[in-house]
Amino acid sequence: MAASDGTKYAYMVARVRAMKSKLIPREMYPKFLNMEIPEITRFIGESEYKKDVDELSKKYSGTDLFEHALNQNLALTYRKLIEVSQNEANILITEYLRLWDIWNIKTILRGKFSGASEDEILEDVVSGGQLRYRDLSEIVRIGTLEGVIGAFARTPYYPALEGYKGDLAQIENALDRMYYTNLIKAVSATGNKLFLKFLRTEIDLKNLKMLFRMKRAGMERDDIIKLLIPGGMELKDSDLTRLASMPLNEFVRALEEYSYWNAISDVSGDLTSLVNIEPRLDKYGLVYASRISYYYPLSILPILDYILSKKIEVDNLRIIVRGKETSLPEEIIKAHLVM
Structure with a gap:
């Protein structure tokens, strides 16, 4: 890698290293398996999730609080990466994190298709891409699947949605293909x-x-x-x-x-x-x-490494708490963890 390429990433990499140092140590996950849900919630309430837990505790409790705190923290973490990055790094991070726009569109469509409540759908929304939580909340309140699809008409994702004929899997696949096709084009254009x-x-x-x-x-x-x-x-x-x-x-x-x-x-x-x-x-x-x-x-690679590591931290925490909530055996929960 040329010296100039390294120099333009030096600031972002330093920021990301500091953020990565605050991730939950891997050796904590087996300990979480021996804790009750309130103990785990208290632990994350004293960690990097403190602000999210404190803010959301006015509205949620129990596992609902846990879920919303994880999602909000993840979204804000990814938005911070976009905000502090510049030039090529900003372009690449922004395009890569559109994955969460795809995630949210799928989550809303599946929820509407299955008849889930607005709260149930919003529990799984992570506004870590370009679509804001406020906008997604408004879309969730739309009554019909067709109305939801129409609400995305002014987004770059609409070409994958407008052909909906009742086959949700087909739409989800079209969204995935669109995401990776566009991302490969964007990355190729930078020569990275x-x-x-x-x-x-x-x-x-x-x-x-x-x-x-x-x-x-x-x-x-x-x-x-x-x-x-x-x-x-x-x-x-x-x-x-x-x-x-x-x-x-x-x-x-x-x-x-x-x-x-x-x-x-x-x-x-x-x-x-x-x-x-x-x-x-x-x-x-x-x-x-x-x-x-x-x-x-x-x-760009240490930034991508952090993005993945942060997601896996949240996934692991969610798997543990959901597993405990449904009384899954410890060995089953452990098998789902990425450690």
Whole structure:
């Protein structure tokens, strides 16, 4: 990396290192498993989540408070990254965090489709992208699915939504494809090859999760291919077509040809269990981001590493509390964690 490239990221990387140092240490998660929900809430109320817990405790309590505090903190953290970044870093972070716009649109559509209440839908909204919480709240109050879709007419996401004919999966897939297509274009325009490599690896991991899910569901080859995202690092279009065509057991054996196999080969028991597979693939993505950011310390990569690490912290906390709320056995909760 040229010296000038490193210099332009030096300030942002210093900010992000300070933020990363405040993440919850990994060794705390096994301790959380031995705590009750009020104890965990008290712990995060004395951490970087204090301001969010204090503010939201006037409106929520129990697990509702926990959920909303996590989501608000995550959204504000990501917005801070956008606000303190400049030039290329700002462009790349802004485009990458549009993932949360996609997440929120899907969350609202699924909620409306299933008849969830406004509060239930808003509990899962994370306004970490370009769509503000206030605007999303107003959209949630719209009564019909068609009305919700119409509310996004002036956003860049509408082309993926306007073709809705009652098939929600088709719309969700169109949103994912639009997001990654636009992101690859934006990253390619900056010439940032490190981000492009990171992004293509992320697409591979997303496709692997989709392949496992769809094969377990017994979907046909052509239907699976429609749901996969082009542009991956190792899994090219020809690889995806071949893997989609295989029966589940052959598909699992074929994965030995790819570097991702190391992430799942030592999973004990049934390799086809998504409880085992998906956290391992998430861990692969996190370790990969951490490793390449170490080799390129003055680049976009430490920022991406932090974005992933923060998301996984929130996911882990949510998994633990939801698991305890539904009285899941500790070993089941632990299997879902990314540590």
